[in-house]
Amino acid sequence: MNPAQIEHFRKILMSWRRDLIEEIDRTVQHLQDDAGSFADPNDRATQEEEFALELRTRDRERKLIKKIGESLASLDTGDYGYCEYCGVEIGIRRLEARPTATLCIDCKTLDEIREKQVI
Known part of the structure; x- marks a missing residue:
């Protein structure tokens, strides 16, 4: 960045x-x-x-x-601007939409899938 x-x-x-x-x-x-x-x-x-x-x-x-x-x-x-899980850049568009994002879209998606499986 x-x-x-x-x-x-x-x-x-x-x-x-x-x-x-x-x-x-x-x-x-x-x-x-x-x-x-x-x-x-x-x-x-x-x-x-x-x-x-x-x-x-x-x-x-x-x-x-x-x-x-x-x-x-x-x-x-x-x-x-870097993913806490994988270290990849999160991306400007995602940060514009969610400035507090700490995960890239792929890791966030996986996190949500895991969360649904626990429930």
């Missing part, structure tokens, strides 16, 4: 991480503002269900932020 491509992916990853952190901050503020604002038990139950959904979403985003951090670290070490 050339320096321009490395910088391109660094900008994508940093922007994505910043957006996720801002969304998490908005959610925390929303949860704090709306907590306990309904006296009716039905409204309260609906609110708690919405909060649970928000928290699950934020948990997934927290894990994604960690993956983004790992991708940024691999950019610094020069390992970004």
Whole structure:
């Protein structure tokens, strides 16, 4: 990967991480503002269900932020864009679609097949 491509992916990853952190901050503020604002038990139950959904979403985003951090670290070490399993270049098109990809398409496909067989 050339320096321009490395910088391109660094900008994508940093922007994505910043957006996720801002969304998490908005959610925390929303949860704090709306907590306990309904006296009716039905409204309260609906609110708690919405909060649970928000928290699950934020948990997934927290894990994604960690993956983004790992991708940024691999950019610094020069390992970004190479498959963790076989060492082949992942490919620009795949990285454009999934900047946190750590496996080439072939290894990812095999990984998914193995996963289905375990279930």
